[in-house]
Amino acid sequence: MLSERAQSDIRALRARYPVAQSALLPALLRAQEELGWVPPEALAEVARLLDLPVEVVAEVASFYTLIFTEPVGRHVVQLCTNVSCLLSGAEEVRRRVEERLGIRAGQTTPDGRVTLLAVECLAACDQAPCAIVDEQRYGPLTPEAAVRLVEELP
Template structure:
């Protein structure tokens, strides 16, 4: 963890009435820095915020948004909840696995994509839905997936 990141996390200390509230913003900082919540980073958060490490781990295990392992540059999160399943999400997940030549939970060998499934993304009316990093993609079809992957592969 760089000095700059440490300072950003330290600066969270005075921003909240209860320091525990700073854990999530600290996770965001760590996640942006390293792409996942690595054990050393969580230890540092515990140390900097003076919060027991166990409590930091408890919060990390609750918020599945933050990966605990190294991920690809782009994390694809496909909703596999009811509305999306009824709209064909399962087939699209299979299509993504086929296209990327990986299974859900894996990263492509070039480190570009990680494929995962998630619970409802809160956009059931435009199912099927997926997120790639912070961006939403709705009313998904195979054609849209082709376009999205092609665009991201060129970035």
């Protein structure tokens, strides 16, 4: 499933660390970079390449919201719904973005353009309410700015 190049990159990551677990998150991100998400077959491949039990790899993959274990749209919008963001208006941001996209958090638009996720703290509480769109962080967001952000995604 993973290309020779990706497999080779993951082997190189493994060689960089004294223990395989340390290479796990970057290896999963490398798999995701290639496939857009990390399906069960890729989890198994990462486990084989790092010589780790597949259960360990699956646990780590499901723990981090940056690792997608379900197919996602071309763009992923992650809205923080943790306490600092909630207190700064994240609920209204989420409501307005859901309304604009016509989906609820956890869903993908029917055209496959945007996946919207409600996630835990993005470690940017000083920028609350905030979001990560693909790999870029935005905040503090007004509901209007958040709607504009998703409207402008190609």
